[in-house]
Amino acid sequence: MRDEGANAAGTTTERVTRGMRSLRAAGLIVLFAGMAVCSGACAAPRRTAAVHHTAARVETGLSDTQLLERVQRQTFRYFWDFAHPVSGLAYDRIESGPPADPAPCTSGGTGFGVMTIVIASERGWVGRAEALERLLRMVAFLEKAERHHGVFPHWLNGATGRTIRFGDDDDGGDIVETAYLFEGLLTARQYFSGPDSTEADLRRRIDALWRDVDWTAHVAPGQPALQWLRSPNRDFVADGGVSGWNEALVTYVLAAGSPTHPIDTTLYHRGWARDGDMRSNREFYGIRLPLGPDYGGPLFFEHYSFLGLDPRGLTDRYADYWEQCVNHTRINREYCVRNPKGFRGYGPDSWGLTASDVKDGYAANSPTEDSGTITPSAALSSFPYTPAFSMQAMRHFHDVKGDQLWKDCGFVDAFDETHGWVAPSHLAIDQGPIVVMIENHRTQLPWKLFMSCPEVQLGLRRLGFRSPWLD
Numbered sequence: 001m002r003d004e005g006a007n008a009a010g011t012t013t014e015r016v017t018r019g020m021r022s023l024r025a026a027g028l029i030v031l032f033a034g035m036a037v038c039s040g041a042c043a044a045p046r047r048t049a050a051v052h053h054t055a056a057r058v059e060t061g062l063s064d065t066q067l068l069e070r071v072q073r074q075t076f077r078y079f080w081d082f083a084h085p086v087s088g089l090a091y092d093r094i095e096s097g098p099p100a101d102p103a104p105c106t107s108g109g110t111g112f113g114v115m116t117i118v119i120a121s122e123r124g125w126v127g128r129a130e131a132l133e134r135l136l137r138m139v140a141f142l143e144k145a146e147r148h149h150g151v152f153p154h155w156l157n158g159a160t161g162r163t164i165r166f167g168d169d170d171d172g173g174d175i176v177e178t179a180y181l182f183e184g185l186l187t188a189r190q191y192f193s194g195p196d197s198t199e200a201d202l203r204r205r206i207d208a209l210w211r212d213v214d215w216t217a218h219v220a221p222g223q224p225a226l227q228w229l230r231s232p233n234r235d236f237v238a239d240g241g242v243s244g245w246n247e248a249l250v251t252y253v254l255a256a257g258s259p260t261h262p263i264d265t266t267l268y269h270r271g272w273a274r275d276g277d278m279r280s281n282r283e284f285y286g287i288r289l290p291l292g293p294d295y296g297g298p299l300f301f302e303h304y305s306f307l308g309l310d311p312r313g314l315t316d317r318y319a320d321y322w323e324q325c326v327n328h329t330r331i332n333r334e335y336c337v338r339n340p341k342g343f344r345g346y347g348p349d350s351w352g353l354t355a356s357d358v359k360d361g362y363a364a365n366s367p368t369e370d371s372g373t374i375t376p377s378a379a380l381s382s383f384p385y386t387p388a389f390s391m392q393a394m395r396h397f398h399d400v401k402g403d404q405l406w407k408d409c410g411f412v413d414a415f416d417e418t419h420g421w422v423a424p425s426h427l428a429i430d431q432g433p434i435v436v437m438i439e440n441h442r443t444q445l446p447w448k449l450f451m452s453c454p455e456v457q458l459g460l461r462r463l464g465f466r467s468p469w470l471d
Contacts, residue, residue, distance in 0.1 A: 047155070047164070049082075049091040049103035058402035064391055069123075071380065071394060072438050075410030076120050078431040079113035080134075082409055084158030087141040088134050089113075090432075092155060094409075095425035104155035104164045108177035108304075110138070112432025114184030115307060115446055118191045119439045132198055135188055139205045148173035148232060149217035150209075150261075152181055169240075172231040175218040176242060179251035182210055183308040183450065190449040210455075215255035215263050225271025226255060226263065241271055244278040245292035245324075250305035257459025268463045273318050285334045287327050290319040295335060295367035296328035299354040299378040302385070303433045307440075308450030313468045314460075329385040332378070335367040343372040345417030349396035351389075352378025356414040356430060359421040372418040376411040381433035383441035390441075410434065 062070060079090050089105035090113040114135065121131035145161030146153065151173030155164035165171040189206045192199040218227045225241030242248050252272050255263040269275065280289050289296055296302075302325040311321040336351035353365040356375035365373050379386075379393035397405050404422050405411045413423040413430055436446050450456060451469040460467060 047092065047100040047104045049084075049094045049100070056406050056408050058398060058406055060399050067391075067394060067398060068438055068442060071398065071410065072119070072435050073123075073125050074406075074408075075431050075434050076116050076125060078409040078426055078428065079116045080120065080126065083113070083134075087156075087158040087161070088138040089141065089156065089158050090428040091158070093425050093427045095423075102157050102159065102164070105158040106155060106177070106428050107152040107174065108154070108180030109428025109432060111177075111181035111184030112304075112307065112428060112436065114138070114181075114188050116432060116435040118188055118449070119435060119445065121191070122445060132192060132202060135192075136198070136202055136205075139185070139202065139209070142209060143205065147212070148230060149214040150212035151175055151214065151217065151230070152178045169231055169234055169237040170229055171233065172229060173218065174229055175215065175226055175255075176228055176248045176251050178213060179248070179254050180304060182213070182254055183250055183305075186210065186453050186456070187308060187446055187449045190452050211258075211260045213258065214261045215258050216261050219263065219267065223271070224267065226251065226267055243274055244272045245280075245301065246297070247301050247304040248272075250309055252463060253305075253309065253456060253459040253465075255459070256462040257453075257455035257457070259455060262459075262462070265462050265464075276318060279318055284331045285338075287331050287334070288323070289327055289331060290324045292324075292328070293368070296331050297368075298364045298366045299329060299332050299352060299382060300429075300433070302328050303354075303377075303381045303437060304429075307433060307436045307446060308456075310440075310444070310447035310451050310467070310469065312447075314465060315467075316463065316465045326385045329382045329389075332367065333386065333389055335370075336374075341370055341372070343370070343416075343418045345372075345374060345415070348389075349392045349400075350374055351393060352376065352380075352382070354378040354430075356427070357423045357425050358414065359416050359419050371416070373414050373416045375414040375430065376405065377413075377430035377434055380411075381437040383438050387441055 056074065082094055083090060084105050087105060090109045092104045092106040092109060117131050117134060120126045121128045141161060145156055146163045153163040153172060154166040154170055154174040154177045157164055163171060185206045189203050192202050218230055220227045220236045223241060225243050227236045228240045228242050229237045242251055252268045256265060256268065278291055280291055282289055284295050292301065306325060311325045314321040332353055333351045336346045337348050339346040352375055353367065353370060354375050354377060355364040356373065358371045358373045363369065363371055365371055376397050379390050383390040397411055405415060409426055410431055413425045413427050415422045439445050440447050457470055461470060
């Protein structure tokens with residue numbers, strides 16, 4: 001969903017372009033993979049991989065550190081034990097029931113999964129050699145997979161590498177999902193930095209894929225912003241600009257830092273920041289929100305790009321990004337505590353609105369579009385921003401609600417106590433941030449690795465950012 005007509009005060013223009021999980025303003029519902037959307041348009045049926053889910057044993061009485069480790073390690077299983085058997089890529093979603101044929105793998109979710117494998121290696125959940133072997137298999141598959149100007153599609157066939165259509169206009173390159181993929185791959189390149197020939201081979205192959213991405217191929221004539229999609233059959237999608245504030249900041253950083261196909265930085269200022277119109281600087285519950293729609297939108301805005309980008313001390317002419325991440329999270333939680341719609345299950349220990357499965361489909365939940373659905377990923381992926389509040393939510397989800405929510409690869413995607421609904425699903429884009437952002441809270445390892453990339457630092461400098469990493 002893309003709407004460049006939304007202003008900083010939260011005006012909305014409802015439009016469905018495909019089932020992308022993004023808002024350009026408050027009040028837009030985003031559904032994907034076969035769910036009817038707010039304009040009445042429909043995409044293809046939901047595509048899922050089927051697994052036999054089992055409830056996992058809940059252990060109460062754990063220390064905070066033990067619980068953090070338990071949640072991270074169990075959630076990591078999504079990307080290790082439940083990965084595609086041929087490619088090793090992450091399935092877009094897994095749940096009980098009949099499988100799709102083929103069940104799609106997700107490029108962006110795979111990038112998140114790569115970061116979890118790095119964390120697993122560092123923490124000893126898998127051996128370094130095992131992690132390296134898995135990553136080499138994944139990269140070898142990506143080398144042969146279908147690309148469009150070096151840009152990967154949103155969905156891939158995990159056995160053949162062919163593009164799986166995500167929507168009518170989404171059958172080619174997806175520049176944002178590709179950015180998430182390389183957020184993971186560049187993190188892995190920095191981690192496997194040893195002199196061993198196998199690690200050197202992984203770095204070389206990641207570099208080749210990275211250098212092959214033509215970010216400028218997603219620049220449309222006369223358009224101020226990078227274009228989210230480029231179809232080999234229909235070229236660019238109408239109203240498809242990647243404009244902020246939303247989850248796509250890392251796309252511009254990587255595009256600006258590309259060693260082979262860097263974008264003109266005016267695309268960032270005119271297209272992404274809309275010459276400053278993405279600024280809000282309004283207060284909600286007495287909390288100042290620098291950017292974005294009213295009440296901030298869904299919380300994934302402050303997760304996906306910041307799995308790798310370290311927002312601490314990160315500023316430019318538009319915002320202090322640590323203030324943005326922390327305050328958006330506080331506003332989201334405060335809304336749930338106040339619970340103006342009176343939904344069951346909301347409160348200080350049960351909060352978090354973001355894009356996830358809902359009772360009747362998939363939606364980008366936020367204070368302005370509240371369906372009564374709590375998504376564990378929202379609170380748990382916010383650990384760096386609100387550690388005490390996030391721990392409070394984790395304890396509730398695990399210790400109190402664990403018999404319903406805790407499964408063999410972590411917490412289910414979402415739940416709605418008002419309607420007595422618990423999701424049967426797990427989604428890559430929700431599971432991955434849980435593991436990665438908890439690690440950023442604990443050790444900052446993903447931030448340290450990604451921000452050490454010379455290309456990331458170059459991109460930030462070119463776009464006019466300031467950061468301790470650039471000193």
